[in-house]
Amino acid sequence: MLAEIRIDGLGVIASATAQFHDGLTVVTGETGAGKTMVVTSLHLLSGARADAGRVRVGAERAVVEGRFVTDDVDGARGEAVAEVLESAGADRDEDGSVIVLRTVGSDGRSRAHLGGRGVPAGVLAEFTDPLLTVHGQNDQLRLLRSDEQRRAVDRFAAEAIETPLARYRELRRAWLTARRELIERTEKSRELAQEADRLRHELAEIDAVAPTPGEDIAIVAEVRRLGDLDTLREAAETAQAALSGADVGTETAADASSAIELLGVARDRIEAGDDPALAELGPRLGEAIALVVDVAGELSSYLTDLPADPGALDSLLTRQAELKSLTRKYAPDVDGVIAWADDARARLEHVDVSEDALAELQKRADDAERAVASAAGKLSAARSSAASKLAKAVSAELAGLAMGKARLDVEVRQIVAGAQDSAPLNVAGTLLHAGGDGVDEVEFRLAGHGGAQSLPIGKSASGGELSRVMLAMEVVLADSEKGATMVFDEVDAGVGGRAAVEIGRRLARLARTHQVIVVTHLAQVAAFADTHLVVDKTDDGGVLNSGVRALDGEERVVELARMLAGLDDTETGRAHAEELLQLARSHAEELR
Incomplete structure (x- = not known):
């Protein structure tokens, strides 16, 4: 529900504040007083395009501020309002209401604020859409x-x-x-x-080679090893001969040809003596002999494992060339080639x-x-x-x-x-x-x-007739949408007499389930209002200014009489106004 609106520097309105309540609120005033500025303000609060031409002459900017109460908004509309407030980071006021602010500069620049947060004007439209429906003078054309x-x-x-x-x-x-x-x-x-x-052709090429993960790296290491095969074999054989030697014919130190035999001779000589200090060295020489024997055995195994096939290197080089033919086409390495093939199979299924x-x-x-x-x-x-x-x-x-x-x-x-x-x-x-x-x-x-x-x-x-069709439509549709604020700007245009009275009745009925705000020039409609606001204009030295005030009692009778073809200063006009008010009160009793 719209609780209050403040307008500064908009059209003929220098500064005005209006409070709105449940039920039917009418806004009246003489032609040119600025009644439609109320509707223009609500359009601005709804995110409508800002028009610098609406800024009051001499003012730097127009400011419109609205206070909305959302306590009674539930269901999908309530969820929509809450979502907009949360996404915008907007804050509620102390009383739970939400302040919406729109400024329009004389240079055409516009700013919007929702709950104290600066937001795009479109966010205001999202916020007010579940809360406010504005029917301007030409909106019935929709x-x-x-x-x-x-x-x-x-x-x-x-x-x-x-x-x-x-x-x-x-x-x-x-x-x-x-x-x-x-x-x-x-x-x-x-x-x-x-x-x-x-x-299919490319997958067949890859499958024919059948690379395995990491195979290219392993082949590089093996090719490097096989390239040095003769050198490696000679080094291993020489080392093995130095450790274990060939057949030994004598057991003297001079004739011994291997490290094992020499170590054995050294241990025997030490153990043959009677000196305890030399005897302590015997076990250590035994450990050295055992270590050398182990190394000699590993060298023998190494020599056994070295490829004996002279064509092994050629086979590896051929395999390496096959893998390189794949890595040149599909990926930098074999693992990438395998991944490419997996993706290709997936694409093949899709196509x-x-x-x-x-x-x-x-x-x-x-x-x-x-x-x-x-x-x-x-x-x-x-x-x-x-x-x-x-x-x-x-x-x-x-x-x-x-x-x-x-x-x-x-x-x-x-x-x-x-x-x-x-x-x-x-x-x-x-x-x-x-x-x-x-x-x-x-x-x-x-x-x-x-x-x-x-x-x-x-x-x-x-x-x-189009205005009345639109009003009839809204009255019928109101049964399915309760709680929203509905604004009508001269929905009674082109209507008079008994039709105007019936429009007033329908608006009053609509106001039982909605907050209804109507800008009208017909006393027959204004008489049905729960709240009557008037826009007064004053001419101060050639400067036109308008303000908004609430009417009650005798002031309302005078305003209705004025609307009845300017009969505010006649007894006939007042009597007619009071008759309309009595008709409206009777209708209100019927609606209760």
Whole structure:
């Protein structure tokens, strides 16, 4: 609910504050006093485009501040409000209300704040969208658009339409995805077939070599080793001979030819003596002999393991060349080649263009089309049922708005696909345009009297009739949307007499479930208000200034009399005003 608004430097208003309450609030004032600036302010708070021409002459900027109370907003609207506040980092005021601020500089620059945080103007639109609906003087023209007419039907029967609409949208996405994939596969079959052949050829080349992980690194080390084979063998043989020697014919130190034999001779000589100090060295020489024997054995094994095949190096070099042929084409090393092959196999599965694969895609697309066609039919049926009920309800309201036996017809038609439609939907043998909201278009048609033929509302309704149709529509739709603030700027334009009284009645009725703010020039409408605000203008030395104040008691009688063709200073005018107020009070009692 909108609790308060403050306006500075906007149009003819230098500074004004207005408080709003539950029920019906009317804003009146003389022509040119600035009544519509209230609506302009609400448009700005709703994120509308800023117009520097609206800034008061001589002012640096216009400032509009609104205080919104959201305690009574629940359900989906409450969740939407909470989400916007959280994402913007906005803070609530101490009393839980939310402050919305919009400034417009004389240079055209605009700033927006939500809950003390600077935000883009679009965020204000997101915040106020669930809370505030503003109908400007030309907003009734929206009723002439087919999409708005369809949206009105969907709002009217939200519970009956939301589920089939959501189901249609879900199935439509799946159908378009399957259809797009089928088209891509079919149109690119030659290109995909060529890619598949290339992948198969390259995988065959890799599989023929059959590289193993890390094989290229291991071969480099082995090739280096085999390249030094003669040197390694000579070194190992010489070392082994030095340690274990050839056959020894004598046991003297002079004749011994191996380290083992020499160490044995040294140990025998030491152990043959009687000196205890030399005897202690014997075990240590025994350990040395054992170590040398172990090393000699390992050298023997090393020599045994050295390749004896002189062609081993050539085989390794040949294998290395095969691996290099792969690493030159596919990756820097063998591990990369193996990874490339794995990816290629996955791509090959995806670009399968066999007849079986295409047939499977075609079946999936056909099944998806049948499913979305069925969902579209159910959605159309739900809309048609809702359209009939909406037409009946609005027609009843029109009768109460002094439009005699005027009748609103609401037609739901399926949209036949055009030549430029890229994705026509086959529904019962007819190709239809499958939009995001279904295959339907809605048209409002108005018959001016009982025997008249209904015509599109844009051709059959005058400005005043269009205003009343819009009001009747809002009254009917209000039953499905409670709690929002609704603003009407001269919805009674082009209306007078008994029709004006009936408009006042309908607005008062609408205000039982909504906060309603109406800018009006008709006393018959203003009399039904729970709160009456007037915009006064003063001319101070050629400078026009306006302010907003609340009326009560005698002041309200005077204002209503003024609105009755300027009869504020006559007894007749006052009597007529009091009569209107009494009529409104009686109506209020009936609504309770």
